[in-house]
Amino acid sequence: MAHVKHMKWWGWGEEGVHFEYANKPAFAPFVKHALDVDLRPRQRDTIDFATVNVPASRAENALLEALTAITGAEYLALDDELRIVHWAGKSVTELLLTRAGDFARVPDVVVYPGTEDEVAQVLRLAVERDFVVIPFGGGTSISRSLQPDPREERTIVSLDLGRMNQVLSIDETSGLATIQAGVLGPDMEEQLNARGWTLGHFPDSFTHSTLGGWAATRSSGMQSDKYGDIADIVRGLRVVRPGGTVVLRPLPSTSTGPSLREMIIGSEGRLGVITQLDVHVHRIAEHREVIAYMFPTWQQALVAMREIARSGVSTTFARVSDAHETAFSLSTQKAPATLKKKVTAKGQDLLWEVMRRRGWDTDAMCIAYVCFEGSKAEVQGGKKAVAGIVKKQGALVLGAGPGALYDQKKFDTPYLRDFLLEQNTIGDVSETAAPWSRLTTVHQAVYDAAQRAFESQGKTGWIMSHMSHSYHAGACLYFTFGYEIGEDPHGEYAAIKSAIQQAFIDAGGTLSHHHGVGLEHSPWMEQDVSPEGVQLMRSLFAAADPGGHFNPGKIVG
Numbered sequence: 001m002a003h004v005k006h007m008k009w010w011g012w013g014e015e016g017v018h019f020e021y022a023n024k025p026a027f028a029p030f031v032k033h034a035l036d037v038d039l040r041p042r043q044r045d046t047i048d049f050a051t052v053n054v055p056a057s058r059a060e061n062a063l064l065e066a067l068t069a070i071t072g073a074e075y076l077a078l079d080d081e082l083r084i085v086h087w088a089g090k091s092v093t094e095l096l097l098t099r100a101g102d103f104a105r106v107p108d109v110v111v112y113p114g115t116e117d118e119v120a121q122v123l124r125l126a127v128e129r130d131f132v133v134i135p136f137g138g139g140t141s142i143s144r145s146l147q148p149d150p151r152e153e154r155t156i157v158s159l160d161l162g163r164m165n166q167v168l169s170i171d172e173t174s175g176l177a178t179i180q181a182g183v184l185g186p187d188m189e190e191q192l193n194a195r196g197w198t199l200g201h202f203p204d205s206f207t208h209s210t211l212g213g214w215a216a217t218r219s220s221g222m223q224s225d226k227y228g229d230i231a232d233i234v235r236g237l238r239v240v241r242p243g244g245t246v247v248l249r250p251l252p253s254t255s256t257g258p259s260l261r262e263m264i265i266g267s268e269g270r271l272g273v274i275t276q277l278d279v280h281v282h283r284i285a286e287h288r289e290v291i292a293y294m295f296p297t298w299q300q301a302l303v304a305m306r307e308i309a310r311s312g313v314s315t316t317f318a319r320v321s322d323a324h325e326t327a328f329s330l331s332t333q334k335a336p337a338t339l340k341k342k343v344t345a346k347g348q349d350l351l352w353e354v355m356r357r358r359g360w361d362t363d364a365m366c367i368a369y370v371c372f373e374g375s376k377a378e379v380q381g382g383k384k385a386v387a388g389i390v391k392k393q394g395a396l397v398l399g400a401g402p403g404a405l406y407d408q409k410k411f412d413t414p415y416l417r418d419f420l421l422e423q424n425t426i427g428d429v430s431e432t433a434a435p436w437s438r439l440t441t442v443h444q445a446v447y448d449a450a451q452r453a454f455e456s457q458g459k460t461g462w463i464m465s466h467m468s469h470s471y472h473a474g475a476c477l478y479f480t481f482g483y484e485i486g487e488d489p490h491g492e493y494a495a496i497k498s499a500i501q502q503a504f505i506d507a508g509g510t511l512s513h514h515h516g517v518g519l520e521h522s523p524w525m526e527q528d529v530s531p532e533g534v535q536l537m538r539s540l541f542a543a544a545d546p547g548g549h550f551n552p553g554k555i556v557g
């Protein structure tokens with residue numbers, strides 16, 4: 001479909017873009033140490049689509065004609081590659097299945113509506129002709145929110161919102177923009193930036209995910225400390241349902257019963273299709289700086305992060321990597337190519353010397369990044385206040401150099417998972433949020449659970465974490481884990497991922513801070529929101545969609 005950009009069918013992002021390690025001398029030794037895996041040079045650049053068998057479309061001609069009458073033939077896709085692009089998201093389970101060509105059930109047709117009225121017509125038709133509609137944003141779901149039920153006998157339509165991609169208006173007085181749901185992150189920012197505005201929402205998946213997808217999964221971006229999670233950013237919505245459109249106006253606040261807005265946010269396509277959103281927008285900051293700090297220990301770093309959150313200093317983000325993640329970050333540094341970079345590397349050696357002389361255990365130290373935005377004076381003031389807080393916890397201020405590097409690399413990491421899969425190795429993530437009082441307990445519990453799970457599967461595994469997204473009462477802990485794939489890729493993954501998710505709940509965290517539920521996290525929902533809570537959700541979905549036409553089975557089965 002020439003009008004809508006898609007990721008490659010077999011992995012993350014664009015064809016031809018890869019994670020490279022040849023220019024990162026410490027990376028291969030790190031992987032050997034952490035996972036006992038010997039990296040091989042990349043064997044292939046792509047996977048030939050001709051090598052996979054795609055189940056034939058089950059869509060009948062009469063239905064295709066009815067859909068054509070709505071959007072026009074140009075906006076209906078039956079071709080196999082597009083059906084595979086739309087069959088699932090980018091969770092590890094889905095990537096393994098996709099690479100193996102193991103497609104139990106794929107959408108029978110992809111429909112690209114251009115207007116809200118066309119969306120409404122498709123949904124009415126779904127009820128009339130009894131087919132399933134799975135709304136599709138950018139396809140970056142990491143919780144299996146898109147993958148159809150393999151047992152689904154009805155026709156499945158993937159409804160791709162990608163043509164509805166415009167910033168429609170900006171209310172400059174209120175700082176509110178009205179934007180179509182199918183717009184990809186970069187396209188939306190380009191339109192907003194052209195008028196001096198930004199949404200400020202930058203998930204790691206930003207380049208390939210959409211505004212509607214963010215709202216449908218309760219997303220959070222790396223700058224949420226300043227701009228809020230998507231649930232804070234979205235003020236108004238239009239949600240198309242077969243019987244009509246729910247219209248929630250962009251009011252600053254309201255007390256008109258239970259919040260419909262909150263109910264739609266995170267509904268993963270089960271309550272209808274979000275076509276348009278009213279969102280907070282902000283003037284692009286005059287000045288921005290990311291400063292790096294090094295802490296002697298994780299405990300001291302967490303205390304500092306809490307103090308920063310409490311201090312009233314406006315930070316755009318404040319995140320700290322634990323010792324394992326710090327070691328990983330250092331392993332991805334490029335070899336210095338220019339004289340200037342060689343001098344910087346020398347500076348780093350000196351810094352290491354300073355830390356050793358201070359008696360630091362360099363295996364325990366933790367790197368933190370804090371971002372400041374505003375006028376030059378505001379940024380200076382913020383930096384000064386944060387320096388005071390971190391120094392009380394024994395940290396060294398590393399300055400803007402490493403911070404700028406972090407800022408540039410932030411959207412590259414998703415390519416690492418495909419690179420590792422190519423090396424027969426899993427690299428995956430799980431995140432939670434917990435009160436400040438429980439963060440160290442959750443962190444330790446997840447490490448212990450992962451270690452036990454690695455051992456039970458006979459693996460040399462690695463786990464690392466960072467803390468980000470601070471709130472009044474707590475913060476998000478984001479874990480990355482890896483291990484070499486054995487003989488039972490799905491069984492091993494299920495055992496390790498489940499151990500981590502269960503540890504979140506047992507230690508007092510939530511089962512997901514910003515990746516949503518989908519099929520992946522659904523088994524823990526009763527433990528997360530109580531059995532009665534799940535029953536309430538089931539009743540809601542059953543009443544809102546009695547025929548189970550809209551992304552059935554997701555969140556709660």
Ligand SMILES: Cc1cc2nc3c(=O)[nH]c(=O)nc-3n(C[C@H](O)[C@H](O)[C@H](O)COP(=O)(O)OP(=O)(O)OC[C@H]3O[C@@H](n4cnc5c(N)ncnc54)[C@H](O)[C@@H]3O)c2cc1C
Nearest residue numbers: 137138139140141203204205210212213214219220269274
């Ligand atoms: C490598 C990687 C990094 C990630 N980093 C982050 C991160 O930093 N922060 C974060 O929050 N998430 C992250 N994610 C998860 C993912 O990007 C988010 O869940 C994102 O919000 C999904 O948006 P999307 O447009 O790709 O939606 P899709 O994946 O296409 O869809 C997700 C769900 O939303 C529904 N949906 C989509 N559009 C609509 C609509 N208009 N109306 C109704 N339902 C709709 C779909 O049916 C599906 O259930 C990451 C994922 C990956 C693979």
